[in-house]
Amino acid sequence: MFPHTTEDLSARANCTADTILEWKRLGYFEGIESSLTGRGKSSGVKRLWADGALDRVQEIVDLKKRGYNTEMLQAHFQKKAPR
Numbered sequence: 001m002f003p004h005t006t007e008d009l010s011a012r013a014n015c016t017a018d019t020i021l022e023w024k025r026l027g028y029f030e031g032i033e034s035s036l037t038g039r040g041k042s043s044g045v046k047r048l049w050a051d052g053a054l055d056r057v058q059e060i061v062d063l064k065k066r067g068y069n070t071e072m073l074q075a076h077f078q079k080k081a082p083r
Helices: 006-013 017-026 052-065 070-080
Strands: 034-040 045-049
Touching: 006 017, 006 045, 006 052, 017 070, 052 070
Parallel strands: none
Antiparallel strands: 034 045
8 A cells, every 4th residue: 555665756756755755745745645654663764655656756856847846836736635
């Protein structure tokens, strides 16, 4: 159900894991489920992402290449959120 890690997403976007988490905070992943899971004492907590997350990352990257700024991306993904 949650096959992807934040690191998988960051590798697809060629960015840092912190950037992916910032995109989540900004609302770019509206409608995409994620889950937190513990990976033991030394690994801490990891965020896992549903299947659609990799496609969403590619969409974000493509839109940024077309010149979308933060506000435009937020508006775009807000429209995609389930109501």
